[in-house]
Amino acid sequence: MSNVHDIGTDLARLRSGLKSGDGGGTFEGMEARVKHLEDDMKEVKADLKALRSDVAELKGRVAMLPGYGGIAVIVGLIVALSTAAQIAARFLPPAG
Structure with a gap:
């Protein structure tokens, strides 16, 4: 070819x-x-x-x-405030 x-x-x-x-x-x-x-x-x-x-x-x-640390702090604060409110509610006299 x-x-x-x-x-x-x-x-x-x-x-x-x-x-x-x-x-x-x-x-x-x-x-x-x-x-x-x-x-x-x-x-x-x-x-x-x-x-x-x-x-x-x-x-x-x-x-x-916020990163994981920031989220942990926020959740911790919510838990702490909720716990403090429940403890305070036990020492308050009943309404009424």
Whole structure:
């Protein structure tokens, strides 16, 4: 088998335009399609920028939440106050 390739056939095929894709099989409309894709990418980039801002805000909010130690302290205070109220209620005279 020969490694010789007829470039004339390839040139004729290329000069006739694209033979696949969504542009009707030609180079016509390529600029409009590329422009549309570029505009879409601008919108995607803008959306990504907004998402980054939202994620940064959420990170800030999560950082302000108490960790396990803070939750343990809060639960401990609730238990202590509840216990103190029950003990105080035993020493108060009945209402009425």
